Amino acid sequence: MATIRSRSKKSEADVPPVAGSGGNGVGPEELPVDTDTLLDYYRQMLTIRLFEEAAQTAFRKGKIGGYLHLYIGQEALATGFLHEYQTGDRIITAYRDHAHALLLGATPRAVMAELFGKGTGLVKGKGGSMHLFDVQNGLWGGYGIVGGHIPLGVGLAYAEAYQKTGGIVQLYFGDGAIHNGAFHEAANLAGLWGRDGMCPCLFILENNKYGMGTSVERATAMTDLSAKFDSYGIEHEDVDGMDLVTVLETARRAVARVRETGKPYAIEAITYRISPHGAADFLERYRSKEEVAEARKRDPINLLEQRLLEAGAVDEQQLAEIRREARAVVDDAVKFAEESPEPPIDELYTDVYADSAYATDSPVG
Amino acid sequence: MPVMTYREALRTAMADEMERDESVVLLGEDIGIYGGTHLVTDGLIDRFGPKRVIDTPIAEGGFTGAAIGMAMGGMRPIVEMMTWNFSFQAVDQIIQNAAKVRYFSGGQVSVPMVIRGPNGGGVQLSAQHTHSLEGFYGHFPGLKVVSPVTPHDAKGMMLSAIRDPNPVIFLEAGALYGTKGEVPEGEFLVPFGEARVAREGTDVTLIAYGRQVNMLLRVAQTLEGEGISAEVIDLRSIRPFDEKTIIESVRKTHRAVVVQEQWRWFSVASEVAAIIQEQAFDELDAPVARVSGAEVPAPYARNLEQAAFPSEIQIATAVRRVMYRGV
Numbered sequence: 001m002a003t004i005r006s007r008s009k010k011s012e013a014d015v016p017p018v019a020g021s022g023g024n025g026v027g028p029e030e031l032p033v034d035t036d037t038l039l040d041y042y043r044q045m046l047t048i049r050l051f052e053e054a055a056q057t058a059f060r061k062g063k064i065g066g067y068l069h070l071y072i073g074q075e076a077l078a079t080g081f082l083h084e085y086q087t088g089d090r091i092i093t094a095y096r097d098h099a100h101a102l103l104l105g106a107t108p109r110a111v112m113a114e115l116f117g118k119g120t121g122l123v124k125g126k127g128g129s130m131h132l133f134d135v136q137n138g139l140w141g142g143y144g145i146v147g148g149h150i151p152l153g154v155g156l157a158y159a160e161a162y163q164k165t166g167g168i169v170q171l172y173f174g175d176g177a178i179h180n181g182a183f184h185e186a187a188n189l190a191g192l193w194g195r196d197g198m199c200p201c202l203f204i205l206e207n208n209k210y211g212m213g214t215s216v217e218r219a220t221a222m223t224d225l226s227a228k229f230d231s232y233g234i235e236h237e238d239v240d241g242m243d244l245v246t247v248l249e250t251a252r253r254a255v256a257r258v259r260e261t262g263k264p265y266a267i268e269a270i271t272y273r274i275s276p277h278g279a280a281d282f283l284e285r286y287r288s289k290e291e292v293a294e295a296r297k298r299d300p301i302n303l304l305e306q307r308l309l310e311a312g313a314v315d316e317q318q319l320a321e322i323r324r325e326a327r328a329v330v331d332d333a334v335k336f337a338e339e340s341p342e343p344p345i346d347e348l349y350t351d352v353y354a355d356s357a358y359a360t361d362s363p364v365g
Numbered sequence: 366m367p368v369m370t371y372r373e374a375l376r377t378a379m380a381d382e383m384e385r386d387e388s389v390v391l392l393g394e395d396i397g398i399y400g401g402t403h404l405v406t407d408g409l410i411d412r413f414g415p416k417r418v419i420d421t422p423i424a425e426g427g428f429t430g431a432a433i434g435m436a437m438g439g440m441r442p443i444v445e446m447m448t449w450n451f452s453f454q455a456v457d458q459i460i461q462n463a464a465k466v467r468y469f470s471g472g473q474v475s476v477p478m479v480i481r482g483p484n485g486g487g488v489q490l491s492a493q494h495t496h497s498l499e500g501f502y503g504h505f506p507g508l509k510v511v512s513p514v515t516p517h518d519a520k521g522m523m524l525s526a527i528r529d530p531n532p533v534i535f536l537e538a539g540a541l542y543g544t545k546g547e548v549p550e551g552e553f554l555v556p557f558g559e560a561r562v563a564r565e566g567t568d569v570t571l572i573a574y575g576r577q578v579n580m581l582l583r584v585a586q587t588l589e590g591e592g593i594s595a596e597v598i599d600l601r602s603i604r605p606f607d608e609k610t611i612i613e614s615v616r617k618t619h620r621a622v623v624v625q626e627q628w629r630w631f632s633v634a635s636e637v638a639a640i641i642q643e644q645a646f647d648e649l650d651a652p653v654a655r656v657s658g659a660e661v662p663a664p665y666a667r668n669l670e671q672a673a674f675p676s677e678i679q680i681a682t683a684v685r686r687v688m689y690r691g692v
Contacts, residue, residue: 090438123471133470140437141470145461151427152462155434155442162390162416163439182457185427198416351472352506354530 045075047326073274076300080247084255088167095130105137108333119343147180157201168200176211190264191232197262208273213286226268241269374516378523393445429455436478446482463532464507483539495663497627510603516546521555558605566596574600619650629657651687
């Protein structure tokens with residue numbers, strides 16, 4: 001089934017990105033990719049947005065259980081950094097993971113079916129929204145405990161270096177996780193192991209301003225979050241996470257640096273979660289309508305759309321066509337998820353152990 | 366057959382596997398240059414270098430989590446907990462990631478790793494440094510939990526643990542690192558889920574694991590003088606669990622006493638007692654007895670510590686009770 005990944009050659013990822021775009025330029029600056037690629041990323045980001053909105057609708061109808069964390073407002077971030085994904089890299093993130101899965105090549109059908117708890121889901125209906133895995137495409141999860149996956153990412157990076165795969169780890173986490181001990185212990189190890197080139201790990205701090213309902217200012221007295229990496233000997237920079245072109249440029253440099261040195265590097269990406277923390281929360285209690293409205297002015301999809309329109313790379317008719325196409329992909333995913341069967345009940349006892357030698361028998365003793 | 370200590374048996378197993386399989390690495394506090402607090406890893410950094418024998422900062426959550434990532438990524442890490450008491454710092458990693466990630470990834474990843482270290486008390490380390498965590502870790506599906514008591518099983522079960530494709534909680538009898546026993550040379554694997562009949566008998570089945578097995582053997586010797594023939598079963602493996610050996614023994618003896626150092630409530634002995642009454646109710650001539658640690662944090666003073674753990678006198682008393690001998 002179709003993925004949302006680029007169909008044109010360039011983002012088959014192994015083709016080096018085009019520096020500048022010659023006569024095809026969309027602006028005065030040096031662009032990290034050509035306009036066709038940008039347009040394709042516009043399509044992907046829009047598809048993610050519509051996917052998340054459809055998921056929210058389904059959640060409110062009771063068709064999606066548990067928790068549902070949406071990526072609305074943060075699309076440019078994963079899109080820009082995963083542009084640098086190469087086969088063999090390992091991507092790991094927390095529970096706001098739908099976009100990462102879709103961008104790496106999981107089908108919208110499989111992701112939506114997972115959210116619906118269906119047997120056709122990406123992890124067979126056993127993980128749900130928070131635990132998307134697509135190892136063959138580079139996604140190593142999908143974790144629900146804030147900060148808990150950060151040590152895993154550092155260990156995956158050690159394995160990349162130890163096995164001399166040439167791959168790196170992109171380790172995503174939110175601003176809420178940086179106050180957790182797991183972050184500090186793992187960052188310390190990363191800095192330590194990086195001295196010997198044994199930790200090719202790119203830390204991507206998605207600072208969306210809120211750890212659930214608690215703002216950065218209410219969670220730490222040291223609000224310059226990326227400066228925390230200084231404590232562990234990890235160099236870092238900030239990026240405007242709302243502007244795809246800036247993210248792409250930063251990602252290219254950062255990923256190349258990690259790949260070449262085997263040392264960790266960190267990015268603090270300033271972004272904004274336009275959606276609630278979960279699909280339902282008390283968002284008016286911790287932030288004002290004005291604040292959200294202000295953030296919407298820098299909606300990453302609108303920013304990219306304006307850029308493309310101003311450059312004449314696309315017209316309204318083409319944009320409408322892209323929207324129609326994205327809508328169709330998402331509608332198809334929802335339909336597929338709705339119509340898919342639940343997981344077979346036998347799946348209850350599979351995948352507990354990697355060998356089948358032992359499985360707990362009936363809970364009725 | 367060569368004779369070696371429990372400590373040497375563990376070290377031999379790890380070194381042999383490191384020679385055989387380059388993906389096996391060690392992580393832990395002071396396991397390299399220092400040689401390990403209990404000298405289990407002594408000398409290994411000289412043989413295998415610092416990329417395979419990794420001295421870590423004192424941050425159990427961080428390095429255990431990193432080791433889980435290594436295991437997911439195709440390596441076979443062995444993490445040393447300097448003592449299992451420190452594993453509480455890493456419980457989020459062990460339970461939330463190692464035990465479950467295979468399941469919630471729909472089987473896409475596995476975590477072939479060993480977490481090992483000394484478990485249990487008996488050397489006056491007091492409350493924060495004395496725990497028996499078999500019941501605690503045994504509670505979680507996704508983990509395997511073993512507790513060998515002989516040097517023979519220490520080596521054979523460590524080899525099995527390293528080759529196991531799952532996370533293995535390897536609870537060593539910390540008080541017994543210096544005890545000696547016969548250990549076969551070369552490759553021999555003691556499979557998980559098979560209890561060992563440490564002594565055959567006909568009148569009562571005594572069940573334990575870890576250092577309490579040695580107590581049971583001494584008690585059995587004492588009881589022989591009273592005309593009681595005790596069978597001693599060393600569980601060795603808590604999860605998976607060998608129900609068959611226990612039930613077969615109880616069908617023969619019709620009585621059972623389960624002994625453990627850990628607290629009684631929600632414990633291994635409770636589970637064993639439940640299994641026996643479910644599967645051999647009609648065979649029982651007496652209720653299954655449990656002898657456990659006192660329901661207190663471990664005390665420091667020698668006499669108080671001894672009073673907090675099962676004693677041979679308590680065990681013998683429990684046996685006489687299930688035999689309906691006047692006590």
